[in-house]
Structures are given as C-alpha cells and as structure tokens.
Amino acid sequence: MSEKDTKTKSHHTMKTVSIVLIWLLAFYAALLIVKNHEKPQNPSATPSRLVIEPVKHKRHNWRDVSVDPCQNFFKAVCGKYNEHSLFNGVSLSRNTKIVANVIKEHLYKDLSSSSKSENAIKIIFDKCEATKRMNQTLLALNENGEILKMIKQVGSWPMMTKTWNESEFDLNDMMSNMAKFGSTTFGFFEVLFKPALMFFVDVSSMITTNTKKLEKDIVEILRVNSISFDVKSIREDVRSIAKLVKDMRDLSLSAPIKGNASGNGIDRMQESVPSIDFERITKHLFNPKRKDVVWEKLKTKFDSPGDMSYFSNKNRNIETLLKSTSKRTLANYLIYVFMRHLNSLTVYKPIGRNQDYCAEFVMNQFPLAALRVYVRNHYDKENLELASEMVEEIRENLIETFMQSTWLHENTRMRAIRKAELMKKVIGYPPEFEVPGALDSFFESVTFSETDSYFTTFKKADKLYKEQYFDYHSGFLSIEPDIVFVKSGAHYRPWENRLTLQIPFIDDPYFDSTYPKYAKIAGIGEVIGHEMGHGFDTEGRKLDENGGKNDWWTLEDSAEYDRKTQCLIDQYNNYDDPDFGKNLNGSKTVAEMAADLIGISVSWKTYNKVDFSKEPSIFGFEDEKPDKLFFHITALVILNV
Incomplete structure (x- = not known):
C-alpha cells in the first residue's frame, strides 16, 4: 500500500x-x-447551580481561606481576585466594556432600520470612519471652507465685506442665527444647560485681548478661503474688538461675584439689557417644533448672579456698552465669537485616533440611541421589572427604618418618610422608549445626510445633542442624554431627588432574572440603599423631597444627627486598616459612610424578609448560614464597585 x-x-x-x-x-x-x-427538578439542586453560577465561581475562587475574616474581611472574601479574574479591572468596567462592544458590533454591521435614532448614529459613525482615511491637509481646507459658509449664514462680516454697511447689522438676528447652529456662547452672555441649572453669565474672560492672536485667527480663515483683505483695516478692527472685550472685563471686575448670590431672573435681565432679546435668541437652541412650550417651562430657571454689575448696574452695564460701541465692532466681535465656537469643534477630527474612536464618539454624542440599540437587541428586559420591584422593597424598608427610629421627632420623621416616598426612580431604560417611534421623535429636528461632510454632520449632531438636553430640562425627556446611562453603576441626583440604576449594573454578574431572590438582594441591595441613603447623608439631608434647599430637621434632631455622624468619623479615624494603617480621615468621607450605613442596614432588613424555604441554594454552599452568605455576596459586589 x-x-x-x-x-x-x-x-x-x-x-x-x-x-x-x-x-x-x-x-x-x-x-x-x-x-x-x-x-421535575429539585429547586435546591441543579437549578440553583445553574442560576447562581457567577456568584458560586466568585465565592469559591476569589476568597482566601488562609485569612481570618475577623482580621481582614476584604482579603478573606476577595484576596484571590487577581488570580482568578481574566479582566484587568473591576466588573463594573467589564460590564461597561461589554455594552460598548455590543454597540460597536451593531454599528459596524450594514443593517437597515426604520428607526431615525439608529439611522442617525449609523450615518455619523460611517462618516467618522470614512474621514479617518482622508488626507489631513485636505480635511482642514474643507473645514475652513465650511466654517466660512456658516459664518455667512450667521450674518454679514465687515472684515470680509469691503462695502459693508451698518444697515446690514441686527444684533438679535446675528445672535439668533448663532443659536440655530447650536452655539451657546453669544459674546455678551452664555447659556449653561448641564447638569442641573442654567445661568446667563459673563463670558468676557473667555475671549482673548491679545491682538496678535485675534489677528492670526481672523487672517487665517480669510487666507484659506482666498478672500482679499486690507491688513491695516484688519488691525484697526482687531484693536476695536480687543477694547470691547477689555471694557466687558472691567465691568465684571468692578463687582466680583459672591459665592451663592443669585436673583436676576430673565425679566430683570431683559429690563436691564433691552437691546438683547434673550427669549428670542434662546428659543433657537430648542427643538423648533416645541420651542415655545420649552421656553414656558424653562424661563423661570434662567438666572444671573444677583450682585453682578455686568447686567444689573444702573449706570454702566452691558446695555450702556452696546449703545456706545459701533455696529461694525459688534458685528466683527460676534463673528469672531462664532468662529471660535466652530473652531472648537474641529479638534474632534477622527484622523489619528484609536480604532474605537468613532463608536465611542457616537455613544458620547447620542447615548440614549446607543442604549436603545443595546436594550432592544441584547438585554434581558425581565431584569428591569425585577430591579424596579427590588427598589420598592428597599424603599419600604427605608421608610420602616424611619418609622422605627427612637430618636427622630415626629415632624422630622414624617418629612423623611415623605422624601423617601417621593424619591423618583429610573431603572436603566425608561419604559416609554419601548413605544415605537418614542425616541425617534427627539431626532426629527435635524436631517442627517450621507452627502454631508464630517464637519457638517458633527455640527448637526452637536446642535441635536443640546436640543435633547433642553428637552430633558423641560420634562419632555425623562432622562438626560448623558453617557453615564451607558456605563455600569448607580447614582442619586440630590437636586432632583432621583435614584438611577444604569443598565449594565442590573445585569450579570450583579443581577439577573434567573438568580434566587436573596442573591439579587445581596447582590445590589446595598448599592440601591446606599444611593437612596445619599438623600439623607450630611449634604442630602439639607434638601427636601423636591430637591430644593430646605432645612426640614428640628434643632434637636439635627444636633443628634451631627453627634451620630461624628461617631462614624471617630470610628473611621481609629480604624487600623490592614493595608493602609491608621491613616484615614473620616471628615472627608462622612457622606459616603452615612450612605453606606443606610444602604447596608436597609439591604439587610430586606434580605431577612426572604422566605429561604422557597429559594434554591447555591451549589456547594447549601449548609452555609444565610447571614454569612449575605455579607460574602455583598462584599463581592462592593469589591467590583
């Protein structure tokens, strides 16, 4: 063969x-x-091994049995984490990375969709990826050309137009056109829209008075676009701009802003500076379809510092400066401010960036659309309902804790209960986004085209992002368009009295619909209680159920609270940490310690109400006492947070 x-x-x-x-x-x-x-399977045998496998793995492999937990509990429970974890970092980061990878995979696929939000992020992603391969010099030339086109749409630029006439200038027209492009800086005031409140503030300190720098910026854009100009005339205009900025700066310095001073609402500001139509300009930052309604909801939130002569001085303020400055200088100044705004966006070019830059950019710009992709296609939605139910159980036990308090007086007790009852919650992904077209309605005001350049696409995305933030502040969006919702974790917003559990956090290995109830509680119950506890920590207790500053504590209860927190500080300061020694400062961490104490207490109270006879056990730990199991599982989660 x-x-x-x-x-x-x-x-x-x-x-x-x-x-x-x-x-x-x-x-x-x-x-x-x-x-x-x-x-039929025995609930204490095979199913328990299947449903709690991640916890079983961690409990077996991460613990260090050679360490006495009474001496070093952290090391006893988690001492061998680095030996048995393939992920370089905590599980919170791991879950965030998993979500990001799923979204990236979706973006790389050439999938058709009827969703406007999904199509928008796909166009932006594809445009970004294509731009990576462009010549950098050519890209910069194209951007300068587009910047000039946008400048022309804002208004007539005296430096560029030899026959410029003052009759061509209208202050509020130019500022309104700037707002249409998403600019929130208008030379004489700025609109701040995140995270909590919005103010009209002085922006003169942001503009340079360096005439050489001013001239260089202006001349560059003119030269790149082959626009002829007179150097002498440019320099005269630059000096006029620099003088205007200096005059504004002098106004600000004449009466420095005090810490928390406020008091000039939109009506007072409009009365002080009648030349600027604040309402008209600001409305152009909103979604055009609902700008009037948004304005009505937000106008009472606009403010400026109450002791600021920049607006309120009767003899010399922005109004007198506007009246005494030539229209040519005002037009040149506003165009320069707008040009600075556009130039600030050019730094986001994808050329030379890492492989994942475009996907990360899309997730940062439109996190709610990215979150929708993950939840609708990859997430176990049963977790949302179960996590929501757990929040209510934790809330009930927090209220019960207040009811059973032996030191709170009745008035303080009832106010604490009311704050807990009215605490809002967002569980990962608002249910209203499940309605077809619900999120898409927040993408209708801007049309993204495959023929647009990357810079134009980016500018449209920037404007839409700001519209969505104002939609959130006015109540049209239930959660803000913030990248935090795509990351793993939980947080509490004291000024809103709102608890939020983010999607990657209410997922394996912390939480899953297949886990026994006690494992779910031990897994994330302390974190939920901790975040709720921030509503009653050393700072959170000073805010009421609506998030407003309001001291609702009786004098006796407030004094007793301070005494108890001092006990926490003393205990922390005297703790001899096995790794760091006696080198801790409880005064800096007292708010977190107070939240921790509340969190572990209400989680433990909730855990002890579970009927263990109806729950499967963890394979290999059938004989372990429930109390020991609680603290071990909780410790594993805290390790990863």
Whole structure:
C-alpha cells in the first residue's frame, strides 16, 4: 500500500471515529434533556447551580481561606481576585466594556432600520470612519471652507465685506442665527444647560485681548478661503474688538461675584439689557417644533448672579456698552465669537485616533440611541421589572427604618418618610422608549445626510445633542442624554431627588432574572440603599423631597444627627486598616459612610424578609448560614464597585 493510500485510510478512520463520538454525545445529551423534562427538578439542586453560577465561581475562587475574616474581611472574601479574574479591572468596567462592544458590533454591521435614532448614529459613525482615511491637509481646507459658509449664514462680516454697511447689522438676528447652529456662547452672555441649572453669565474672560492672536485667527480663515483683505483695516478692527472685550472685563471686575448670590431672573435681565432679546435668541437652541412650550417651562430657571454689575448696574452695564460701541465692532466681535465656537469643534477630527474612536464618539454624542440599540437587541428586559420591584422593597424598608427610629421627632420623621416616598426612580431604560417611534421623535429636528461632510454632520449632531438636553430640562425627556446611562453603576441626583440604576449594573454578574431572590438582594441591595441613603447623608439631608434647599430637621434632631455622624468619623479615624494603617480621615468621607450605613442596614432588613424555604441554594454552599452568605455576596459586589 502506498504512503498516499495509508494517509487516506488513516484520515477516513479518524473521521469515522469523530462522527461516531459526536453522534454518541448528541444522543446522550438528548436523553438528559428528555429525562429532565419528564422529571421535575429539585429547586435546591441543579437549578440553583445553574442560576447562581457567577456568584458560586466568585465565592469559591476569589476568597482566601488562609485569612481570618475577623482580621481582614476584604482579603478573606476577595484576596484571590487577581488570580482568578481574566479582566484587568473591576466588573463594573467589564460590564461597561461589554455594552460598548455590543454597540460597536451593531454599528459596524450594514443593517437597515426604520428607526431615525439608529439611522442617525449609523450615518455619523460611517462618516467618522470614512474621514479617518482622508488626507489631513485636505480635511482642514474643507473645514475652513465650511466654517466660512456658516459664518455667512450667521450674518454679514465687515472684515470680509469691503462695502459693508451698518444697515446690514441686527444684533438679535446675528445672535439668533448663532443659536440655530447650536452655539451657546453669544459674546455678551452664555447659556449653561448641564447638569442641573442654567445661568446667563459673563463670558468676557473667555475671549482673548491679545491682538496678535485675534489677528492670526481672523487672517487665517480669510487666507484659506482666498478672500482679499486690507491688513491695516484688519488691525484697526482687531484693536476695536480687543477694547470691547477689555471694557466687558472691567465691568465684571468692578463687582466680583459672591459665592451663592443669585436673583436676576430673565425679566430683570431683559429690563436691564433691552437691546438683547434673550427669549428670542434662546428659543433657537430648542427643538423648533416645541420651542415655545420649552421656553414656558424653562424661563423661570434662567438666572444671573444677583450682585453682578455686568447686567444689573444702573449706570454702566452691558446695555450702556452696546449703545456706545459701533455696529461694525459688534458685528466683527460676534463673528469672531462664532468662529471660535466652530473652531472648537474641529479638534474632534477622527484622523489619528484609536480604532474605537468613532463608536465611542457616537455613544458620547447620542447615548440614549446607543442604549436603545443595546436594550432592544441584547438585554434581558425581565431584569428591569425585577430591579424596579427590588427598589420598592428597599424603599419600604427605608421608610420602616424611619418609622422605627427612637430618636427622630415626629415632624422630622414624617418629612423623611415623605422624601423617601417621593424619591423618583429610573431603572436603566425608561419604559416609554419601548413605544415605537418614542425616541425617534427627539431626532426629527435635524436631517442627517450621507452627502454631508464630517464637519457638517458633527455640527448637526452637536446642535441635536443640546436640543435633547433642553428637552430633558423641560420634562419632555425623562432622562438626560448623558453617557453615564451607558456605563455600569448607580447614582442619586440630590437636586432632583432621583435614584438611577444604569443598565449594565442590573445585569450579570450583579443581577439577573434567573438568580434566587436573596442573591439579587445581596447582590445590589446595598448599592440601591446606599444611593437612596445619599438623600439623607450630611449634604442630602439639607434638601427636601423636591430637591430644593430646605432645612426640614428640628434643632434637636439635627444636633443628634451631627453627634451620630461624628461617631462614624471617630470610628473611621481609629480604624487600623490592614493595608493602609491608621491613616484615614473620616471628615472627608462622612457622606459616603452615612450612605453606606443606610444602604447596608436597609439591604439587610430586606434580605431577612426572604422566605429561604422557597429559594434554591447555591451549589456547594447549601449548609452555609444565610447571614454569612449575605455579607460574602455583598462584599463581592462592593469589591467590583
């Protein structure tokens, strides 16, 4: 027999054996499935091993049995984490990375969709990826050309137009056009829209008075676009701009802003500076379809510092400065401010960035659309309902804790209960986004085209992002368009009295619909209680149920609270940490310690109400006492947070 025939026969034999083995394994698996289907499973046997596998793995492998937990609990529970974890970092980061990878995979696929939000992020992503391959010099030239086109849409630029006439200038027209492009800086005031409140503030300190820098910026854009100009005229205009900025700066310095002073609402500001139509300008930052409604909801939130002569001085303020400055200088100044705004966006070019830059950019710009992709296509939505139910159980036990307090007086007790009852919650992903087209309605005001350049696409995305933030502040969006919702974790917003659990956090390994109830509570109950506890920590207790500053504590209760927190500080300061020694400062961490104490107390109270006779046990830990199990599982989660 030839060598070739021998090899052929050998291959046939191996192939036959492999097929037989695969067939036998398949047959055996089928028998197991039939057997398990016919015979009900013992809730304390196989199912428990399946549903709690991640916790079982961590409890077995991460603990260091050589360490006495009474001496070093952290090391006893988690001492071998680095030896048995393939991920370089905590699980919170791991879950965030998983979500990001799923979204990136979706963006890389050429999938058609009827969703405007999904199509928008896909166009932006594709445009970003294509721009990566462009020549950097050519890209910069194209951007300068587009910047000039946008400047022309804002208003007539005296430096560029030799025959410029003052009749062409209208202060509020130019500022309104700037707002249409998403600029929130208008030379004489700025609109701040995140995270909590919005103010009209002085922006003169943001503009340079360096005439050489001013001239360089202006001349560059003119030269790149082959626009002829007179150097002498440019320099005269630059000096006029610098003088205007200096005059504004002098106004600010004449009466420095005090810490928390406020008091000039929109009506007072409009009365002080009648030349600027604040309402008209600001409305152009909103979604055009609902700008009037948004304005009505937000106008009472606009403010400026009450002691600021920049607006309120009766003899010399922005109004007197506007009246005494030539229209040519005002037009040149506003165009320069707008040009600075556009130039600030050019730094986001994808050329030379890392491989994931475009996907990360899309997630940062439109986190709610990215979140929708993940939840609708990859997430176990049953977790949302179960997590929401757990929040209510934790809330009930927090209220019960207040009811059972032996030191709170009745008035303080009832106010604390009211704040807990009215605490808002966002569980990962608002249910209203499940309605077809619900999120898409927040993407209708801007049309993204595949023929647009990257810079134009980015500018449209920037404007839409700001519209969505104002929609959030006015109540049209239930959560803000913030990248935090795509990351793993939980947080509490004291000024809103709102608890939020983010999607990657209410997922394996912390939480899953298949876990026993006690494992869910021990897994994330302390974190939920901790975040709720921030509503009653050393700072949170000073805010009421609506998030407003309001001291609702009786003098006696407030004094007792301070005494108890001092006990926490003293205990922390005197703790001899096995790794860091006696080198801790409780005064800096007292708010977190107060939240921790509340969190672990209400989680423990909730855990002890579970009927363990109806719950499966963890494989390998059937005989372990529930109290020990609680603290071990909780410690594992805290390790990863």
